[in-house]
Amino acid sequence: MxxxxxxxxxxxxxxxxxxxxxxxxxxxxxxxxxxxxxxxxxxxxxxxxxxxxxxxxxxxxxxxxxxxxxxxxxxxxxxxxxxxxxxxxxxxxxxxxxxxxxxxxxxxxxxxxxxxxxxxxxxxxxxxxxxxxxxxxxxxxxxxxxxxxxxxxxxxxxxxxxxxxxxxxxxxxxxxxxxxxKTTDYSKKLKIGDACVGCGLCTKQCPMGNLTVSNGRAVSADRCAMCYACINTCPKQAITLLGKKVYEQCLFDNYQ
Ligand SMILES: Cc1cc2nc3c(=O)[nH]c(=O)nc-3n(C[C@H](O)[C@H](O)[C@H](O)COP(=O)(O)O)c2cc1C
Missing domain, CATH: 3.40.50.360 (Flavodoxin domain)
Known part of the structure; x- marks a missing residue:
């Protein structure tokens, strides 16, 4: 299996x-x-x-x-x-x-x-x-x-x-x-805020290859799978999707 x-x-x-x-x-x-x-x-x-x-x-x-x-x-x-x-x-x-x-x-x-x-x-x-x-x-x-x-x-x-x-x-x-x-296509609504420093961590998290770094900032294309991996790991909490601000970075490892 x-x-x-x-x-x-x-x-x-x-x-x-x-x-x-x-x-x-x-x-x-x-x-x-x-x-x-x-x-x-x-x-x-x-x-x-x-x-x-x-x-x-x-x-x-x-x-x-x-x-x-x-x-x-x-x-x-x-x-x-x-x-x-x-x-x-x-x-x-x-x-x-x-x-x-x-x-x-x-x-x-x-x-x-x-x-x-x-x-x-x-x-x-x-x-x-x-x-x-x-x-x-x-x-x-x-x-x-x-x-x-x-x-x-x-x-x-x-x-x-x-x-x-x-x-x-x-x-x-x-x-x-x-x-x-909200579920008929990939999302185009991922937002990268001004706090982004272009570290590129989000590009490694994204299962869709939807994120790249250009001119020192992360850039989102229009194929976000809404998994929240980038939002919940961005060291600057610069990424949002459904809301406007990150309140908590939810990761399974935090609950261990
Ligand atoms: C875009 C989005 C939509 C969600 N919709 C629901 C939902 O309809 N019902 C629900 O119980 N949880 C919903 N959740 C919560 C997740 O299903 C839940 O936290 C899940 O365990 C996350 O799993 P993961 O850590 O493997 O991504 C949603 C989460 C996201 C990111």
Missing amino acids: VGIYFSGTGNTKHCLEKLLQLLDPEAETIRLSVSDEKAILERIAANDTVFLAYPTQFSNAPYMVRDFIKRNKDVWEGKKVFCMTTMGLFSGDGTGCSARLLRKYGATIIGGLQVVMPDSIGDSKLLKKPLETNRETVRKADERIEAAARQIRETGKYPREGLSFFAHLAGLFGQRLWFYR
């Missing part, structure tokens, strides 16, 4: 690695990025079972994940896929959003797991929680993943969270419909 993940701030990476560590310590995990796409496709082609993990974005799978699935539709034929999503609060059918696409391209969905983790939107004051609350969230998430792995190992049955018709309705009407426009 192989694990492919999209992760901006490390939550999804952690959850996928933890699950696979418990199921198959030999399994390899790879971060989804445009620069590694060829290698990722080769790994998928070489494995029968794929664990695909990503954060919920507006009750949807990130556009980058859906785009990757669609652009490479032939690679999914005959694969067994387990979909996993992490979320700050509510997902509905976060796993179902990729599962339906994957089924269309010939994959069999073996299960789904939706795990609450700390929120990754660092430029929204409303979503910020105390460190202790986030640590407790991670502790509970770890317990859920351990329980899911136990169930899979002991009964051979995979959890099926987010895959039902009811979950589909919950995701659609709970949030996805109202934010639909």
